[in-house]
Amino acid sequence: MSNIFPSPNPGRLRIFIRSLAALLDERPPEARLLHEGGALLQQLIAVDDWLPDVYTQAQPERYQQYLLHADSAERFSIVSFVWGPGQTTPIHDHTVWGLIGMLRGAEYSQAYKSSADGRLRPDGEPVKLLPGTVEAVSPTVGDIHQVRNAFADNVSVSIHVYGANIGAVKRSVYGEDGSRKSFISGYSNSHLPNIWDRSIELKNQ
Amino acid sequence: MSNIFPSPNPGRLRIFIRSLAALLDERPPEARLLHEGGALLQQLIAVDDWLPDVYTQAQPERYQQYLLHADSAERFSIVSFVWGPGQTTPIHDHTVWGLIGMLRGAEYSQAYKSSADGRLRPDGEPVKLLPGTVEAVSPTVGDIHQVRNAFADNVSVSIHVYGANIGAVKRSVYGEDGSRKSFISGYSNSHLPNIWDRSIELKNQ
Ligand SMILES: [Fe+3]
Ligand SMILES: [Fe+3]
Ligand SMILES: [Mg+2]
Numbered sequence: 001m002s003n004i005f006p007s008p009n010p011g012r013l014r015i016f017i018r019s020l021a022a023l024l025d026e027r028p029p030e031a032r033l034l035h036e037g038g039a040l041l042q043q044l045i046a047v048d049d050w051l052p053d054v055y056t057q058a059q060p061e062r063y064q065q066y067l068l069h070a071d072s073a074e075r076f077s078i079v080s081f082v083w084g085p086g087q088t089t090p091i092h093d094h095t096v097w098g099l100i101g102m103l104r105g106a107e108y109s110q111a112y113k114s115s116a117d118g119r120l121r122p123d124g125e126p127v128k129l130l131p132g133t134v135e136a137v138s139p140t141v142g143d144i145h146q147v148r149n150a151f152a153d154n155v156s157v158s159i160h161v162y163g164a165n166i167g168a169v170k171r172s173v174y175g176e177d178g179s180r181k182s183f184i185s186g187y188s189n190s191h192l193p194n195i196w197d198r199s200i201e202l203k204n205q
Numbered sequence: 206m207s208n209i210f211p212s213p214n215p216g217r218l219r220i221f222i223r224s225l226a227a228l229l230d231e232r233p234p235e236a237r238l239l240h241e242g243g244a245l246l247q248q249l250i251a252v253d254d255w256l257p258d259v260y261t262q263a264q265p266e267r268y269q270q271y272l273l274h275a276d277s278a279e280r281f282s283i284v285s286f287v288w289g290p291g292q293t294t295p296i297h298d299h300t301v302w303g304l305i306g307m308l309r310g311a312e313y314s315q316a317y318k319s320s321a322d323g324r325l326r327p328d329g330e331p332v333k334l335l336p337g338t339v340e341a342v343s344p345t346v347g348d349i350h351q352v353r354n355a356f357a358d359n360v361s362v363s364i365h366v367y368g369a370n371i372g373a374v375k376r377s378v379y380g381e382d383g384s385r386k387s388f389i390s391g392y393s394n395s396h397l398p399n400i401w402d403r404s405i406e407l408k409n410q
Contacts, residue, residue, distance in 0.1 A: 021277035070401040071277045072226035077401065168403035186404030191396035196275040196282065198373035199391030 010195035012050040016040055017069055017078070017195075020161065024075050030097060034136045037161065038099050042134050045101040045159055051080060052193050056104070058084035058155045064188040067167060069195075074165040079187070083107060083149035083156045090173040091120060091146045092183075096163040097138040102129040105149065105156025109135060112144040118178040120144065129158065138163075144174065215400035217255040221245055222274055222283070222400075225366070229280050235302060239341045242366065243304050247339050250306040250364055256285060257398050261309070263289035263360045269393040272372060274400075279370040284392070288312065288354035288361045295378040296325060296351045297388075301368040302343040307334040310354065310361025314340060317349040323383040325349065334363065343368075349379065 019040050023033065044050075055066040064082040071077065083105070091112055100109070111123040123142065128150060129135060137143055149156045160166075167187040172180045224245050228238065249255075260271040269287040276282065288310070296317055305314070316328040328347065333355060334340060342348055354361045365371070372392040377385045 017277045018279065025278075067399055067401055069277070072222045072274070072281075073230075074223065074401075076277075165401050165403070167401060168407060170407065184404040184407050187399060187402045190399050190402075192399050194272055194392060194395050194397050196272055196279075196370050196372060197392045197395075198370070199389040202373060202375065202389050 009047075009050040010193065011198075011201070012044060012047065013068065013078075013193075014195050016044040020076060021071065024071075030138060030140055033163075034097060034099065034138070034141065038134045038136060041099050041101040041159065041161055042132065045103045045134070046132060048103055048131070051103065051157070051159075055080040055189070055193065056082055056155070056157050058082050058087070059188075060084060063087045063089065063149075065167065065185060066189045067187040067192060068159075069192065070165050074168075075163065077162050077165050077167070079160045079162070079166060081158045081160055085154060086149060086152045088148035089146055091144060091176070092173045093139075093143045093171050094137050094162060094166070095139065095143065095169055095171045096166070098136065098163070098166075099161045100129065100135045100137070100147075101159045101161075102131050102133045103157045103159050104131060105151055105154055106130050107150050107156050107158060108148050110146045111142050112146065112174070113142075114178065120174055120176055120178055214252075214255040215398065216403075216406070217249060217252065218273065218283075218398075219400050221249040225281060226276065229276075235343060235345055238368075239302060239304065239343070239346070243339045243341060246304050246306040246364065246366055247337065250308045250339070251337060253308055253336070256308065256362070256364075260285040260394070260398065261287055261360070261362050263287050263292075264393075265289060268292045268294065268354075270372065270390060271394045272392040272397060273364075274397065275370050279373075280368065282367050282370050282372070284365045284367070284371060286363045286365055290359060291354060291357045293353035294351055296349060296381070297378045298348045298376050299342050299367060299371070300344065300348065300374055300376045301371070303341065303368070303371075304366045305334065305340045305342070306364045306366075307336050307338045308362045308364050309336060310356055310359055311335050312355050312361050312363060313353050315351045316347050317351065317379070318347075319383065325379055325381055325383055
């Protein structure tokens with residue numbers, strides 16, 4: 001292991017984490033949390049200079065979910081989602097609030113809702129997320145969607161924030177026939193970035 | 206990066222983090238914090254089955270400080286200190302509360318206090334920490350000490366918890382003549398363990 005943190009600006013992520021923790025300390029109602037948390041996430045993803053390369057690596061088998069930070073009380077987690085060319089999620093839910101910020105490339109998010117016959121039907125047109133865009137999900141504002149890389153020939157990366165340790169949450173994937181299967185996503189990575197070593201920047205002050 | 210977390214029992218550390226966060230949420234006075242936080246740390250270090258090997262590696266040049274977790278609001282950090290044979294810290298302070306729990310091997314902690322002539326003098330005998338033992342430091346209970354590996358032929362490992370992101374705190378090292386030099390310790394590692402992936406244990410429930 002090396003002393004040199006490989007990212008040019010881990011401070012951006014550290015500030016986001018501190019700001020979100022301060023917001024959650026106020027126990028805001030969900031609408032305010034999504035609004036103000038979304039604004040914080042928008043600041044985080046406004047500049048693509050802070051995510052270490054190792055958390056942007058696509059894999060040929062499936063999309064990757066790299067945990068970047070988990071809050072001590074598991075009030076929130078931050079995940080880098082990396083889609084290889086053409087990769088897609090199953091239709092799935094979250095069961096907790098979530099914010100999705102597009103960092104690099106683009107993705108389509110298609111919302112679903114249950115219809116009278118128990119099947120899932122698309123709820124409106126797919127939303128195209130471009131870098132800088134933030135979208136929200138939750139059992140209140142709409143929790144079931146399918147996400148896919150907008151590119152057949154490029155990697156896309158989005159930064160997701162959830163109101164839990166999302167990799168450990170029991171939730172569901174769905175078929176369009178309404179069939180439902182329990183899943184726990186886990187994470188693709190066994191190590192998190194150390195964004196907390198400020199010794200070099202502080203020495204230079 | 207692999208899906209398989211290399212540690213047999215990351216749950217012990219995760220439970221410690223959650224419990225300490227809950228304690229800090231109550232904003233306890235320092236005496237209660239050190240007492241109850243110390244009891245939590247004692248539970249953490251009671252069994253040596255949870256720390257991944259990569260955070261127990263000594264280096265020949267100097268003792269290692271591996272960050273294991275930083276709280277979102279930097280209310281606390283958890284560090285694995287690894288002493289190679291005969292390694293020692295300089296005389297140093299912390300400026301915040303700290304708890305030291307001995308996991309493996311043994312170390313001596315020698316407290317210091319200022320005397321009338323401005324020099325530092327040993328404050329009592331060195332305390333020998335054995336596995337399972339917890340010691341506290343703080344500006345209130347005594348903040349200046351020197352720590353050394355009790356073994357000339359073995360690695361020792363202790364788990365430290367501090368009331369800040371300790372690697373980013375401006376603090377001091379001292380000479381016995383009372384001379385003082387500012388330092389920021391940083392950390393030895395660029396990656397933290399991902400102790401948050403509970404997908405395998407939850408699937409087995
Ligand atoms: Fe989703
Ligand atoms: Fe110390
Ligand atoms: Mg926290």
